Amino acid sequence: EAQVTQNPRYLITVTGKKLTVTCSQNMNHEYMSWYRQDPGLGLRQIYYSMNVEVTDKGDVPEGYKVSRKEKRNFPLILESPSPNQTSLYFCASSLSQGRPEAFFGQGTRLTVV
Amino acid sequence: DAKTTQPTSMDCAEGRAANLPCNHSTISGNEYVYWYRQIHSQGPQYIIHGLKNNETNEMASLIITEDRKSSTLILPHATLRDTAVYYCIVGGRDDKIIFGKGTRLHILP
Numbered sequence: 747e748a749q750v751t752q753n754p755r756y757l758i759t760v761t762g763k764k765l766t767v768t769c770s771q772n773m774n775h776e777y778m779s780w781y782r783q784d785p786g787l788g789l790r791q792i793y794y795s796m797n798v799e800v801t802d803k804g805d806v807p808e809g810y811k812v813s814r815k816e817k818r819n820f821p822l823i824l825e826s827p828s829p830n831q832t833s834l835y836f837c838a839s840s841l842s843q844g845r846p847e848a849f850f851g852q853g854t855r856l857t858v859v
Numbered sequence: 860d861a862k863t864t865q866p867t868s869m870d871c872a873e874g875r876a877a878n879l880p881c882n883h884s885t886i887s888g889n890e891y892v893y894w895y896r897q898i899h900s901q902g903p904q905y906i907i908h909g910l911k912n913n914e915t916n917e918m919a920s921l922i923i924t925e926d927r928k929s930s931t932l933i934l935p936h937a938t939l940r941d942t943a944v945y946y947c948i949v950g951g952r953d954d955k956i957i958f959g960k961g962t963r964l965h966i967l968p
Contacts, residue, residue, distance in 0.1 A: 750902070779955070781958075788958050788959065788960055788961075789903070789958040791955060791956075791957075794955065804955070834900065836902050836903070838902070838903075838956075843953055843954075843955065844951075844952035844953045846891060846893045846905065846908045846950075846956070847905045847908075848895075848903075848905055848956060849905070850902030850903045850904070851902050852901060852902055853900060853901065853902055855900075
């Protein structure tokens with residue numbers, strides 16, 4: 747089954763403690779991206795990757811890092827999480843940036859206290 | 860700047876067709892109309908997209924006006940599971956997906 751898998755689904759952490767949210771897709775997609783969703787602000791893109799070893803900033807990249815060492819995985823790294831990064835995070839993938847049929851993961855609800 | 864305008868919310872009776880409008884008066888010639896939906900706190904789900912012609916798939920139909928300034932997503936026989944926020948998005952082939960506020964569709968039993 748075609749899917750994008752995020753882990754963990756829920757996470758509560760403390761300010762400053764580094765964390766990684768993993769994202770994996772099984773569709774051999776080139777394009778992957780991360781979004782965060784906040785009430786009243788909608789879905790905003792954090793980072794995206796056009797292919798292996800190619801990543802770029804989205805609209806709200808501050809406080810986040812990503813890597814794309816292999817095609818299927820696109821982890822989101824919070825080196826020093828802060829409470830304003832409390833949010834619902836989604837990973838997405840598509841064949842390429844130009845293909846609109848994107849698949850989204852089920853989301854990771856992160857709380858930073 | 861929002862490229863699309865959608866009603867904030869809509870109701871539809873179960874079993875009836877749900878018609879969700881979207882205005883995109885500034886759409887340019889190479890921009891597509893895409894529709895996604897998001898069921899409460901789940902990841903967004905791609906529904907359909909089109910350029911000029913009307914499109915239909917197993918989930919929905921997309922009707923685009925001749926001047927391309929507006930479109931309508933049609934769910935032919937709405938069920939309770941279609942309750943979701945529906946996003947109309949306009950963009951070129953190489954543009955990233957930018958989500959607006961969408962339409963919150965309530966399917967009423």
